[in-house]
Amino acid sequence: MSNRRTLSARERVSLRAVAELAEVSVATVSRVMSRSSHPVADETRKRVLAAAERLGFQPNQLARALVTARSQTVGVIVHDISDPYFGELVKGLEDEIRADGYRLFVASSDRNPARELEYLRAFEAYQVDALVFAASSLEDPAYRDEVETLVERFESRGGITLVLSEHFVEGHKVHFDNRSSTAVAVDYLADLGHRRIGFIAGPPDLTVSRHRHQAFQEAVEKRGLTYDDSLVAEGSFSIEGGKRAALEIVSGGEPTAILASNDLMALGASRALLDAGHRIPQDISVVGFDDLPLAEVAPVPLTTVRVPTYDIGREGAILLRRALAGEDPDDVHLVGEIVERRSVAAPRA
Amino acid sequence: MSNRRTLSARERVSLRAVAELAEVSVATVSRVMSRSSHPVADETRKRVLAAAERLGFQPNQLARALVTARSQTVGVIVHDISDPYFGELVKGLEDEIRADGYRLFVASSDRNPARELEYLRAFEAYQVDALVFAASSLEDPAYRDEVETLVERFESRGGITLVLSEHFVEGHKVHFDNRSSTAVAVDYLADLGHRRIGFIAGPPDLTVSRHRHQAFQEAVEKRGLTYDDSLVAEGSFSIEGGKRAALEIVSGGEPTAILASNDLMALGASRALLDAGHRIPQDISVVGFDDLPLAEVAPVPLTTVRVPTYDIGREGAILLRRALAGEDPDDVHLVGEIVERRSVAAPRA
DNA sequence: TCGCGGACGGTAAACGATTTCTGCGAATGG
DNA sequence: CCATTCGCAGAAATCGTTTACCGTCCGCGA
Numbered sequence: 001m002s003n004r005r006t007l008s009a010r011e012r013v014s015l016r017a018v019a020e021l022a023e024v025s026v027a028t029v030s031r032v033m034s035r036s037s038h039p040v041a042d043e044t045r046k047r048v049l050a051a052a053e054r055l056g057f058q059p060n061q062l063a064r065a066l067v068t069a070r071s072q073t074v075g076v077i078v079h080d081i082s083d084p085y086f087g088e089l090v091k092g093l094e095d096e097i098r099a100d101g102y103r104l105f106v107a108s109s110d111r112n113p114a115r116e117l118e119y120l121r122a123f124e125a126y127q128v129d130a131l132v133f134a135a136s137s138l139e140d141p142a143y144r145d146e147v148e149t150l151v152e153r154f155e156s157r158g159g160i161t162l163v164l165s166e167h168f169v170e171g172h173k174v175h176f177d178n179r180s181s182t183a184v185a186v187d188y189l190a191d192l193g194h195r196r197i198g199f200i201a202g203p204p205d206l207t208v209s210r211h212r213h214q215a216f217q218e219a220v221e222k223r224g225l226t227y228d229d230s231l232v233a234e235g236s237f238s239i240e241g242g243k244r245a246a247l248e249i250v251s252g253g254e255p256t257a258i259l260a261s262n263d264l265m266a267l268g269a270s271r272a273l274l275d276a277g278h279r280i281p282q283d284i285s286v287v288g289f290d291d292l293p294l295a296e297v298a299p300v301p302l303t304t305v306r307v308p309t310y311d312i313g314r315e316g317a318i319l320l321r322r323a324l325a326g327e328d329p330d331d332v333h334l335v336g337e338i339v340e341r342r343s344v345a346a347p348r349a
Numbered sequence: 350m351s352n353r354r355t356l357s358a359r360e361r362v363s364l365r366a367v368a369e370l371a372e373v374s375v376a377t378v379s380r381v382m383s384r385s386s387h388p389v390a391d392e393t394r395k396r397v398l399a400a401a402e403r404l405g406f407q408p409n410q411l412a413r414a415l416v417t418a419r420s421q422t423v424g425v426i427v428h429d430i431s432d433p434y435f436g437e438l439v440k441g442l443e444d445e446i447r448a449d450g451y452r453l454f455v456a457s458s459d460r461n462p463a464r465e466l467e468y469l470r471a472f473e474a475y476q477v478d479a480l481v482f483a484a485s486s487l488e489d490p491a492y493r494d495e496v497e498t499l500v501e502r503f504e505s506r507g508g509i510t511l512v513l514s515e516h517f518v519e520g521h522k523v524h525f526d527n528r529s530s531t532a533v534a535v536d537y538l539a540d541l542g543h544r545r546i547g548f549i550a551g552p553p554d555l556t557v558s559r560h561r562h563q564a565f566q567e568a569v570e571k572r573g574l575t576y577d578d579s580l581v582a583e584g585s586f587s588i589e590g591g592k593r594a595a596l597e598i599v600s601g602g603e604p605t606a607i608l609a610s611n612d613l614m615a616l617g618a619s620r621a622l623l624d625a626g627h628r629i630p631q632d633i634s635v636v637g638f639d640d641l642p643l644a645e646v647a648p649v650p651l652t653t654v655r656v657p658t659y660d661i662g663r664e665g666a667i668l669l670r671r672a673l674a675g676e677d678p679d680d681v682h683l684v685g686e687i688v689e690r691r692s693v694a695a696p697r698a
Numbered sequence: 699t700c701g702c703g704g705a706c707g708g709t710a711a712a713c714g715a716t717t718t719c720t721g722c723g724a725a726t727g728g
Numbered sequence: 729c730c731a732t733t734c735g736c737a738g739a740a741a742t743c744g745t746t747t748a749c750c751g752t753c754c755g756c757g758a
Binding site: 710 | 729730731732733734735736737738739740741742743744745746747748749750751752753754755756757758
């Protein structure tokens with residue numbers, strides 16, 4: 001605290017320094033540097049530019065933000081930045097928004113309500129122009145109230161909110177459509193001629209698994225295929241869960257294909273089926289969901305529904321850009337696409 | 350630009366608002382809110398706190414940073430935030446530094462010099478208190494000059510630089526010691542009784558592979574084990590590279606164990622060895638390097654040297670904390686540790 | 699009684715930009 | 729030929745803080 005001033009051996013170069021060197025007022029320098037619409041004579045402009053260049057002038061964003069009330073920053077809340085899901089998403093965001101001059105604050109809540117609130121408040125203090133909820137909301141009533149107050153205050157001051165997850169906060173949204181994406185997988189199998197498709201559902205207390213399960217039933221019925229209980233099994237979102245569920249389905253339902261609620265389960269299913277003597281894909285096809293890097297190096301490279309994580313971020317940024325420019329863009333809707341590898345074939349005749 | 354003022358329907362609540370409500374001067378409010386050492390009567394303090402609470406006052410960090418010349422932010426340059434390596438590292442940094450009130454700007458250079466420079470300049474403009482180079486430096490002479498100028502200017506103004514990678518920038522360092530870590534693996538195998546250890550080297554034009562290769566030779570000689578060319582093969586840092594190299598080594602050198610320069614190669618090696626009829630670990634042991642998530646779900650779960658990515662970030666943050674407090678902390682040195690799984694056993698007698 | 703120091707609070711000058719106003723000379727137009 | 733407009737530049741207010749500097753009041757020791 002004491003040596004605050006002595007910290008800067010060399011003086012910061014400010015507008016004033018440039019102005020002195022160029023022998024003009026700071027106003028003029030500001031106008032040149034910030035490309036203001038206010039006219040500046042060509043000769044003057046040149047002098048200013050030269051001076052700025054010579055001093056290595058970098059306008060101070062903080063000062064600028066203070067007066068314009070725009071910080072050109074975006075605060076992003078993720079659950080865990082070391083999770084590639086969020087990594088990809090943040091990358092998509094960043095790649096797209098940086099060209100507009102926005103910079104990202106990234107914060108991992110670690111699924112801890114207190115921590116998330118701390119970050120939200122920090123973002124407010126740093127006057128971010130937009131708040132991105134890439135992390136889904138947490139179960140905690142007190143937290144919910146706080147978040148709502150904060151967001152309301154934030155928006156009442158012109159802040160933009162973007163939601164990229166299952167969240168109670170209302171704002172612009174990029175939504176990955178689990179429903180349609182599940183249908184894509186079902187249609188893909190149906191088009192190949194499969195009529196008895198098994199389904200490995202996730203734990204029913206998770207929104208995602210409920211959505212995917214429901215969508216599966218609808219898609220199957222829409223195509224006029226069989227939906228019955230012997231073709232469906234539940235399990236945890238893990239390799240182990242996939243193994244058990246797959247065995248259960250094959251023993252009871254005689255499927256020609258199995259769709260799993262995520263890749264881990266699909267991998268477990270493959271393993272179990274292989275071990276039980278079924279050939280993949282000749283005897284039975286397997287389809288996953290997510291497209292983890294793992295899917296590619298699996299014993300039988302896995303055909304799966306890709307969740308377009310990067311694009312969620314990217315589309316979010318595009319939406320953000322427009323919202324920040326004062327438009328009112330429509331929400332975005334994304335559906336997965338099939339990544340064909342080697343775990344699927346047409347059913348045997 | 351036009352509607353800048355109309356953006357804020359509700360006025361921002363500032364020190365002034367609180368001061369008015371509490372009927373004191375802004376100076377007093379500031380002193381209360383920022384826990385200044387300047388004395389404030391208890392009764393006054395209470396009034397201020399109550400007013401602040403009632404208005405939901407959040408001090409504006411930007412304004413504060415402007416006058417204190419401390420933004421409480423840190424700029425981090427990574428190659429690619431979607432790469433779990435950097436994700437882990439950033440997480441470690443964040444987890445440790447956030448308690449001190451610092452927030453992170455995270456930027457992916459994408460290994461593009463221009464882009465990295467753009468971010469570096471932005472960090473300067475945002476007056477970050479510290480710069481973290483988590484990404485290794487790029488090969489580009491012009492870029493190098495620019496970076497050096499920037500960093501020099503940054504430091505001359507009191508900024509702290511932290512380097513967590515192979516980089517020409519001088520600054521505080523957390524260094525992962527490839528040398529000692531390789532020795533750890535060799536010692537581990539030697540302790541189990543292995544005398545003929547094969548080594549799969551990476552491409553010789555990468556610093557990391559050169560270090561690991563050299564360290565392997567040194568460690569082996571130190572233990573008085575055999576080092577000869579028939580036990581060493583080179584390959585690309587990939588599954589394919591590992592396969593070929595492993596086959597080459599077994600055919601020529603009769604090793605009882607193989608150490609690979611990274612997990613991907615080790616996985617490839619395992620696959621190839623298995624396919625060639627060797628049993629792992631009964632006939633031959635395999636050790637990797639990195640500890641990717643993949644290592645755990647491999648056909649034979651891989652024993653490997655863990656690179657403590659999270660700790661690199663974490664130790665970096667600790668170092669940063671001290672440097673920011675004005676101390677001059679020593680650099681940190683980290684070595685990998687063996688993660689035992691199932692690909693290693695003692696050699697057969 | 700006087701002087702001094704500490705507690706407490708306020709005034710005002712920064713920090714580094716943007717932007718509104720004003721001023722002035724030159725061009726334009728009726 | 730005078731009034732108006734336009735191009736261009738500067739002065740000064742402003743954003744929301746922190747903090748150096750001053751006053752005041754009070755208690756206490758000499």
